[in-house]
Amino acid sequence: MFTALSRIIRYGLLGFWRNGWLSTATISIILIALFVFESLIIFQILTQTALDAIQNKIDISVYFKSDAPEDEILKIKQVLSGLEEVKSVEYVSKDQALEAFQSRHKDDEAITESLKELEENPLLASLDIKAQDPKKYAAIAEYLDKSSFKDRFQKVSYTQNAVVIERLSKVIDTAEKGGVTLIVVLALLAVLVTFNTIRLAIYSSREEIGIMRLVGASNTFIRGPYLVEGIIYGAIGAFLSVLFALPIIYITSPYIKIFIPEMNLWSYFLNRIFFIFLYQLLFGVTLGIISSAIAVRKYLKI
Amino acid sequence: MIIFQNVSKIYQNNSHTMVALDDASFTINPKEFVSLVGKSGAGKSTIIKLLIGEEKPSKGRIVFGSYDVNKLKLKELPFLRRHIGVIFQDFRLLSNKNAYENVAFALEMAGRPQSDIEEFVPQALELVGLKNKATNFPRELSGGEKQRVAIARAMINHPDVIVADEPTGNLDPANTWEIIRLLLEINKLGTTIILATHNKDIINQLGSRVISLDNGKIIRDEEKGKYILT
Numbered sequence: 168m169f170t171a172l173s174r175i176i177r178y179g180l181l182g183f184w185r186n187g188w189l190s191t192a193t194i195s196i197i198l199i200a201l202f203v204f205e206s207l208i209i210f211q212i213l214t215q216t217a218l219d220a221i222q223n224k225i226d227i228s229v230y231f232k233s234d235a236p237e238d239e240i241l242k243i244k245q246v247l248s249g250l251e252e253v254k255s256v257e258y259v260s261k262d263q264a265l266e267a268f269q270s271r272h273k274d275d276e277a278i279t280e281s282l283k284e285l286e287e288n289p290l291l292a293s294l295d296i297k298a299q300d301p302k303k304y305a306a307i308a309e310y311l312d313k314s315s316f317k318d319r320f321q322k323v324s325y326t327q328n329a330v331v332i333e334r335l336s337k338v339i340d341t342a343e344k345g346g347v348t349l350i351v352v353l354a355l356l357a358v359l360v361t362f363n364t365i366r367l368a369i370y371s372s373r374e375e376i377g378i379m380r381l382v383g384a385s386n387t388f389i390r391g392p393y394l395v396e397g398i399i400y401g402a403i404g405a406f407l408s409v410l411f412a413l414p415i416i417y418i419t420s421p422y423i424k425i426f427i428p429e430m431n432l433w434s435y436f437l438n439r440i441f442f443i444f445l446y447q448l449l450f451g452v453t454l455g456i457i458s459s460a461i462a463v464r465k466y467l468k469i
Numbered sequence: 470m471i472i473f474q475n476v477s478k479i480y481q482n483n484s485h486t487m488v489a490l491d492d493a494s495f496t497i498n499p500k501e502f503v504s505l506v507g508k509s510g511a512g513k514s515t516i517i518k519l520l521i522g523e524e525k526p527s528k529g530r531i532v533f534g535s536y537d538v539n540k541l542k543l544k545e546l547p548f549l550r551r552h553i554g555v556i557f558q559d560f561r562l563l564s565n566k567n568a569y570e571n572v573a574f575a576l577e578m579a580g581r582p583q584s585d586i587e588e589f590v591p592q593a594l595e596l597v598g599l600k601n602k603a604t605n606f607p608r609e610l611s612g613g614e615k616q617r618v619a620i621a622r623a624m625i626n627h628p629d630v631i632v633a634d635e636p637t638g639n640l641d642p643a644n645t646w647e648i649i650r651l652l653l654e655i656n657k658l659g660t661t662i663i664l665a666t667h668n669k670d671i672i673n674q675l676g677s678r679v680i681s682l683d684n685g686k687i688i689r690d691e692e693k694g695k696y697i698l699t
Contacts, residue, residue: 174577185565378561381521382622383550384578386543468543469523 175388179395189368190400196364197404197455198411200357201447205408207350208446209416212435214346217427218339225301225332227308228324230291233261235319237292243316244294250310252303257295264290291321301336305329358454365400365458369393369466376466390463397459401451408451409444412436471497471520471630471661476529478515478685489515491685492529497663499629502656504672505665506696507682513665515685517634520663521553522546534629551579554623554660558635560615562607562622568594569603572621579626593621597651613644620651630661637668645671672696 183190231240240258247256259267265288272278298304308325311317325332369376372393379389413436420433436443478490490512497503505513518524519531522538531538536549554575562571573590594600597617607615616636623631633652637645649671656662666672672679672695679694680687689697 170582171580182565374561375563375565378563379574379578380546381523381550381555381561382575382578383547383553383626384574385547388578 171388172391175391176395178392179399182392183396183399186368189371190396193364193368193400194403194407197361197400197451198407200361200454201404201408201451202411203353203357204450205412205443205447207353208443209432209436211346211350213423213427213430213432214342216430218342220427220429221335221339222301223297225297225304225335226324227296227298227304227311229294229296229311230321230324231293231319232321233291235292239316239319240292240294243319247294247296250307252298252300252307254297254299256297259293259295261288261290261292264293301332301339304332304336361454362458362461365397365455366462369459369462373466376463377469380467380469386467389467390460393459393463394456397455398452399455401453401455402448404455405444405447405451408447409440470499470532470534471663472530472532473516473519474530474532476519476526476531478512478519478524479527488685490519490526493682493685493687494529495680495687495690497661499661500656500659502653502662502675502677503664504675504677504679504694505663505682506667506672506679506694508667510684511682512685513667513682514634516682517555517632517663517665520632521550521555547578551626552629554626554628554631556616556619556623556631556633556636558638560607560612560619560639562615562618564607567604567606568599568610568618568621571607571618572625575622575625589625590621593625594618596624596654597621611644612639613641613647616640616644616648617651620648620655624655624660628660630663631655632663632665634665635667636664637666637671649675669696 229243237260244256244258247253265282268290269279269282296307298307304325308323308329311320311323311325376389416436417433420431423430423432473493473495476490476493477488480487480489493512493516505516507513515524519526520533520538522541526539533549534552536552538549541549563574566574569590572593573586576586576589591600591603594603597620599614599617599621602610602614605614607618610618616639619636620631623633631652636652637648640648645668652662652664653675664671676693679689679691679696681689681691681694681697
């Protein structure tokens with residue numbers, strides 16, 4: 168058993184080495200396939216982060232009339248937090264609103280001056296409501312509109328922004344669905360290309376396989392070295408795909424940060440490089456083994 | 470002991486049928502040297518293909534020792550084939566293995582220990598006169614040398630039978646006689662030899678059993694045969 172295994176591994180390594188050009192060609196194709204797979208993972212992470220960031224920017228603000236007492240507002244906040252559709256509710260008091268307003272316009276002297284002129288704080292207290300799902304804003308807005316404390320509201324921002332929010336939520340939805348479809352299609356393409364490359368590589372050995380059968384080799388003994396070669400293809404491909412990704416990500420990371428400030432792709436990649444390599448290894452080796460096994464099977468029927 | 474019992478092999482195409490072997494019956498005893506003669510397409514190769522299970526007979530029964538050849542499954546065929554050493558006209562060496570590895574392969578696949586390989590492979594290569602070409606790949610060997618590697622591979626497992634299908638078909642006369650001499654030597658050591666050929670000189674010199682075939686039929690089976698085809 169052990170001798171058989173060591174012979175199979177030795178023949179696999181020998182075959183890999185002696186068919187140098189074929190092995191190189193096969194590995195480059197697997198490398199491309201794994202690269203596609205890797206890009207898909209990163210693409211998925213990026214779109215998810217970007218979409219999350221956009222979602223976080225959408226909210227409904229309820230502005231209260233200036234005579235609404237704070238404890239009542241807090242009570243309303245509690246009621247709203249209890250709703251299923253609501254992810255979070257944040258209370259912004261009049262003073263906080265003023266502070267935020269001042270810091271936002273600290274360079275604008277006209278505004279700073281005119282604020283000083285006023286004796287009373289002109290800003291309103293508000294509740295910023297975020298939904299679990301951007302599609303739920305309409306429902307929340309409707310709830311607010313029908314609620315008993317409606318006459319405490321000065322205005323609800325949703326009514327002003329309804330169109331934008333709805334459009335954004337549609338964009339997010341489509342981007343998520345489209346992303347999944349794209350990933351499935353590209354991953355399938357990568358699998359098919361790899362499978363066919365390995366099949367062609369083994370096709371060139373079909374006579375050898377026939378000879379081995381005729382001189383009395385068992386199928387396990389014939390198949391084994393090809394599976395070993397498949398494993399080597401996958402492993403080297405996985406290693407190279409991660410290695411080649413490093414400079415690309417290093418260069419693009421600052422540009423991605425411009426579009427998605429929440430994302431530092433370089434450090435994200437470095438932190439998870441081991442898992443990404445493991446994913447790639449698993450994907451590459453599985454693909455190598457399965458393709459080899461299917462390709463050899465055809466020629467073993469002598 | 471090899472027994473062919475009323476064996477026929479018919480290849481069927483959409484348009485026509487081709488009878489490769491027609492109701493052939495014969496028995497080959499251990500240690501015999503038997504020649505199969507006939508023109509190309511007479512059925513020599515078909516008999517060999519049927520014997521090693523490369524093809525299945527359309528009719529009849531083939532027995533090899535304790536094996537009922539046509540009832541063997543794909544999985545069981547390797548065990549039968551390890552009892553039969555095969556030599557082909559086109560050599561059929563493994564092109565990405567060198568001479569030593571080609572011979573060693575037959576022992577390795579049978580699960581023999583490394584010590585056996587280190588002992589027997591050089592012996593076999595020496596017997597066929599290729600000790601100094603052990604590390605050469607098939608593409609670096611001449612036709613005669615390739616065939617001698619194939620013989621070393623065929624005999625290394627000490628098979629009960631060596632089957633040679635036109636082993637000299639691609640060789641010049643000098644190499645031809647070298648191959649026949651090796652086969653005779655192996656036969657003397659107690660291995661049955663089945664030699665398919667259409668080389669008249671070889672048959673007439675051997676003076677051993679000859680089974681003559683024509684159009685898939687056995688037309689003659691003589692103890693001390695000559696090459697006669699009508």
